[in-house]
Amino acid sequence: MACFFRRTIAQQLAKMCGQSEDVFIPLICAVPVSKKRWMGDLRVSVNSLVQNGAVLPHEDLQRNTETLAKQIKQNSVVEDVIAAPGMIYFRLNKLMLAQKVLKQLRSEPDTFGLKSELLTHLHGGRTLVEFSSPNVAKKFHAGHLRSTFIGNFIANLKKAVGKEVIRVNYLGDWGMQFGLLGAGFERFGCQQKLRVQALQHLFEVSRCFCHAVTRLFSLNSPSSVQVYVQVNREAERDDSLRVAAADFFRRLEQKEHQALSLWKQLVEITVEEYKRIYERLGVHFDHFSGESFYHSQTQNVLQDLKSRGLLKTTQKGTAVVDLSDAGDLSSYATLARSDGTSLYITRDIAAALDRHQRFGFDEMIYVTDKSQSGHFQQLFHILSVMGHQWAHRCVHVAFGRVQGMSTRRGDVIFLEDVLDEARSRMLNNMRESRSEQ
Ligand SMILES: NC(=[NH2+])NCCC[C@H](N)C(=O)O
Numbered sequence: 492m493a494c495f496f497r498r499t500i501a502q503q504l505a506k507m508c509g510q511s512e513d514v515f516i517p518l519i520c521a522v523p524v525s526k527k528r529w530m531g532d533l534r535v536s537v538n539s540l541v542q543n544g545a546v547l548p549h550e551d552l553q554r555n556t557e558t559l560a561k562q563i564k565q566n567s568v569v570e571d572v573i574a575a576p577g578m579i580y581f582r583l584n585k586l587m588l589a590q591k592v593l594k595q596l597r598s599e600p601d602t603f604g605l606k607s608e609l610l611t612h613l614h615g616g617r618t619l620v621e622f623s624s625p626n627v628a629k630k631f632h633a634g635h636l637r638s639t640f641i642g643n644f645i646a647n648l649k650k651a652v653g654k655e656v657i658r659v660n661y662l663g664d665w666g667m668q669f670g671l672l673g674a675g676f677e678r679f680g681c682q683q684k685l686r687v688q689a690l691q692h693l694f695e696v697s698r699c700f701c702h703a704v705t706r707l708f709s710l711n712s713p714s715s716v717q718v719y720v721q722v723n724r725e726a727e728r729d730d731s732l733r734v735a736a737a738d739f740f741r742r743l744e745q746k747e748h749q750a751l752s753l754w755k756q757l758v759e760i761t762v763e764e765y766k767r768i769y770e771r772l773g774v775h776f777d778h779f780s781g782e783s784f785y786h787s788q789t790q791n792v793l794q795d796l797k798s799r800g801l802l803k804t805t806q807k808g809t810a811v812v813d814l815s816d817a818g819d820l821s822s823y824a825t826l827a828r829s830d831g832t833s834l835y836i837t838r839d840i841a842a843a844l845d846r847h848q849r850f851g852f853d854e855m856i857y858v859t860d861k862s863q864s865g866h867f868q869q870l871f872h873i874l875s876v877m878g879h880q881w882a883h884r885c886v887h888v889a890f891g892r893v894q895g896m897s898t899r900r901g902d903v904i905f906l907e908d909v910l911d912e913a914r915s916r917m918l919n920n921m922r923e924s925r926s927e928q
Pocket of ligand 1: 661
């Protein structure tokens, strides 16, 4: 749509500069919406025109800008042309814009905006987007919610521009936190409660376990945030709890029947809950996988790295990959603990290798908060030194961390609470609004 308006402006510029109008089309950009200042709808940077050889360079950029702007005629499409520092702004005929948008929307509702000339240079290919990826034994925090929305948006966008998209949810269903939950459940768990309110119960179990003393106190605030949970840090440091957790995790890694079947049950119940929530959000995944799935492949990863001479054993007995330029271990990633158990990054390497083999993606996008940027840098670096060229087509889309939210149920945000709260506030606003529309 905007192409009609872009093209109209490009035609004028082309005539003035004796160039093809196609040179100008990609240089005419939409102006970001701003509450503070509205200069126009489309704009072109005179520097970009010079850099692309569309206009001749001039030592005085501002004079160049003003001269060009003056030559552009206003007409029924472009109502105003404004010269700003280094930039020419165009105000469009709003009525015409609305008419054109509505007409196109009516005739092609499903492909609206996708036929833009700006998108014609994009190629097809296969994109794997990994997003949401909550942890089974930990809370589904606001960061996971953000990852869900951003990842879903990216996946939709990629699909709309012609990519084949594979949506993957990579559950955190393995690791030491599972030792904590498993050991906690063996002490405090209740099968009946688990069936009725799985997530709430699992949260309570890990809280009981981690926080030997929990103090609840009410606030006088009229808001919904009435109770805070005071975490007893001493309890977190309690060694006997750690030993029990480590022991449960070891039993899991050794595939001990009782531990494994409890783990399986907890994962299944949690995933069912998550699926219900995703349905409510209108988000779907093509594949649910998880760290547990790749746990068994981590030995192959370590073997592979060893055979390439990339794995070093430290004095502590851990297995590491040197990431430093000087090869002096001033920066490294740990891939195995001294007892041989795998780590988060080891499982991520296995997962990336497997996905590449299975899906043959052209690009892979991971969506998490920025606290994991370092982790993904290390991951891509290791994949690359292993000789996988496609590591350069792996991207981490990071977003800022969400902090300081509390609910009635403690220091944890339950996704359902957030959604319910959002719905009730929205309904309230609508009720209170005087407008009938
Ligand atoms: N391939 C990955 N490491 N993806 C991100 C997983 C996020 C992780 N489960 C977390 O909640 O922190």
